[in-house]
Amino acid sequence: MEDLGVKVAMRVTAHRGQMVEGLVKLSYSSRKKRWIYWQRWSLSEFKAVEEERRAHAEPLAQGAMAVVQVHPTLGMSLALSSLIVRKEITKNEGVTKEITRQNVAGKAGPGGKAGEPSEAKPVNGTDGADGYANIFIQKPDGNFDGPFPSAYKLEVVEFEVVDGNEDGILEFGEDIVLRNIRVRNSGWCTKVPI
Amino acid sequence: MHQGSHLTVGGTPSPSSAQVTMDGESTDWLIAPRTTHLLPKSIISGSTVRLDGRFTFRAKRPDDIPVGRPFEVEDAFKLRGHMSGIDRVIRGFHQPRAIKLQYPVEMTKPKYLRCLTLGQEAVFSWKVVPLSASVANI
Numbered sequence: 336m337e338d339l340g341v342k343v344a345m346r347v348t349a350h351r352g353q354m355v356e357g358l359v360k361l362s363y364s365s366r367k368k369r370w371i372y373w374q375r376w377s378l379s380e381f382k383a384v385e386e387e388r389r390a391h392a393e394p395l396a397q398g399a400m401a402v403v404q405v406h407p408t409l410g411m412s413l414a415l416s417s418l419i420v421r422k423e424i425t426k427n428e429g430v431t432k433e434i435t436r437q438n439v440a441g442k443a444g445p446g447g448k449a450g451e452p453s454e455a456k457p458v459n460g461t462d463g464a465d466g467y468a469n470i471f472i473q474k475p476d477g478n479f480d481g482p483f484p485s486a487y488k489l490e491v492v493e494f495e496v497v498d499g500n501e502d503g504i505l506e507f508g509e510d511i512v513l514r515n516i517r518v519r520n521s522g523w524c525t526k527v528p529i
Numbered sequence: 530m531h532q533g534s535h536l537t538v539g540g541t542p543s544p545s546s547a548q549v550t551m552d553g554e555s556t557d558w559l560i561a562p563r564t565t566h567l568l569p570k571s572i573i574s575g576s577t578v579r580l581d582g583r584f585t586f587r588a589k590r591p592d593d594i595p596v597g598r599p600f601e602v603e604d605a606f607k608l609r610g611h612m613s614g615i616d617r618v619i620r621g622f623h624q625p626r627a628i629k630l631q632y633p634v635e636m637t638k639p640k641y642l643r644c645l646t647l648g649q650e651a652v653f654s655w656k657v658v659p660l661s662a663s664v665a666n667i
Contacts, residue, residue, distance in 0.1 A: 470541055485540035489549060489568070491608050491623040492577060502661040504633045508590040511559070511628075513606060516580040518551075520572040522540020 485523035493517040539574030546570075547614035551622075553584045554607035558630055560587040561607075568610065584608070588630050597638075601631035634659050 423434045469482030494516040499509040543549065549568040553561030566582040586606065594600050605625035611618055639655040 472541055481541075483539070483541040483574075487541045487543045487572070487574065489543055489572070489610055489619055489622060491551075491610075494608075494626075496606070496626075496628070502633060504661045505588060505628050505630050506633055507588050507630055509588050511586045511588060512583050513553075513586070513608070514583040516551075516566075516583070516608070517577050518568055518572070518580060518610075519577040520540070520543050520574050522574040 483522075488521045488523070489518055490521050491516060492519045492521075542574060543568075543570065543572040544612070544614070547612050549619065550611050550613070551580065551608060552611070553586060554609050556604050556607060558589050558602055558604040559606065560589060562586065599631070599635050601629055603627060603629050631660065633661055 423436070425432045425434075467484070469484060470486060471479040471481035472483070473479055494513045496505075497512045497514060498505050499511065500506075505511055548570070550565050551568055552563075552565045555561040562585050564582070564584055566580055566584075568580065569578050572578055591600065591602075605627045607625045608623040609618055610622035635658045637656040637658070639653050641653045642651050645651050
């Protein structure tokens, strides 16, 4: 086993609660060859990520598929749910070859722990403003009068009662007259400031 | 117009096309006339109109008058409005006005001797109480 001294550079691109997502850049270079691959990763219960850590890898043969495993001492579990894209560049006798390989990533890792219950205390919102309705009257010419806040209300408000002999006593068999009858349109009225 | 003035706004005027008619309603003791009066149209909200006309009710006579106490009954004048076009009675047009029908005078029980001897003269007396000043000269 050769310690290749692979450099792992991680860059956080998103935080989703306890989940942290980012990119891992694994790069190796020697006198003859250099390879780089990027992998999307996500960590649950992510504590801390150092920008640069060492990893172990299998010895690389020219043209061989490189399988790089992040050493457990890194203290992280990579969720290999995404596509691994690996680019390998070799130089041999003055000829440079660039090989790009893709691997389907492994299954996603287990989900994180459930979050704590929310401490938010929802309360009722304030009442909305009262609604209102207006009445418009369509005139014979098609135009409208209004708006009016209410309809008309006709009511008898007053009248005089006169008994037949005008003695003030309403007697049996007597004619009783109602006169000076007054009718009012008592549609609801209100005062508005002007 | 000074500051703080208010403008009174109200409901719609009464209909300009539909005709409102008014009549009386008979009750237990009052016979309504067959008269019908027309109300002016387009009465503006908040305004009052005077009806050009009158209603003459006839108070019925009692068929049976109880003896021993003043007789009077309570009843009410009822007026109603009707609107053409929609052909409906106008609700809340009139709150019935209570009245009391009675006789203009009250008479107490007559006083008299319970027994008389032959040839004796007796005087019957009773009191008549007028209920109105205009009948005090009875």
